[in-house]
Amino acid sequence: MIVFISVIGFVIVQRIVELFVARNNEIWMRSQGAYEVGASHYPFMLAIHVGFFISLIFEFVILGRSLSANFLLFLVIFLVLQMMRVWVISSLGRFWNTKIIVLPGAPVVNKGPFRLIKHPNYIVVSCEIFIIPLMFGAYFTALVFTLLNLIILSIRIPIEEAALREVTNYKQVF
Template sequence: MIFGIVLSIVILQRLVELFIAKRNEKWMKDQGAFEAGASHYPLMVGMHVLFFIVFIIEVSFFDRQLSPIWQILLAIFLLAQLLRVWCLASLGKFWNTKIIVLPDADVIRRGPYKWIRHPNYVIVATEILVLPLLFGAFLTAVLFSILNIWMMSIRIPAEEKALKKATNYTDEFSLNK
């Protein structure tokens, strides 16, 4: 029962985020923004959809149980959700699931972005590991953590290249700051 509740909340959260991303994309493109890295985006979406499918199958088919350390894992997961909201709020209309860049915009250096370049990706990696472990889905945790590392090895360079080309990203993240 708890699995269904948690899973429903997370899926609902993701759907709300997609709505926010679509709204932000429209606003940014109306301001002259462009999309970068579009070729890998369907792979990333597919990976995230497949994550939920494999997660559900592993928990259901193998009758996985709540972890003995579920309180710790749930606390980590809930903290990640708070940090996710902080990331979204810090980026405001600039937050998106796609790489949408507004030329000549100043990069955001507030919230968690004040200390780390890609905090949302750290949060996603944490979720991909912790959520399955919460319910004993070890195979899902390992497989999709590896796939996420691969995806981030494509996505982060594409995002940084676009930001360096069109914004003050290089100046903001120079080693002399």
């Protein structure tokens, strides 16, 4: 139980800190002339992420799941994902956000993991949503929330890309 509380506590605190970072970045970006797009799907995305933690805690504690036999492998993958998460956020700097905030005329970030792939943050989050429950034998949570995340990303990514194509150099970069 202590391992579960430690890992999940770490991730929850990490997400709360990231919301403060995102809010500060949003304030700065809006002061530069940025605006939000796709706001209508954002509450659903938040609900998925909150639901993920509720489901994971319920499945582990109430349904009595236990550490996976592959826990150490999944833990290593999780730690690599955390390093990738930091790389993504630091590469985007003031432009990182949990919302889709676009700044007309701003150059699209094309450094760090963005040199290699278009949406590394979504890849990291998708992998986390799958791997974290697997660490604790929470297979229902892994499956259901991976599918829900893919659905919300199928809505979010086209909205984000269309907005970036419209007001930035996104077409030239990607």
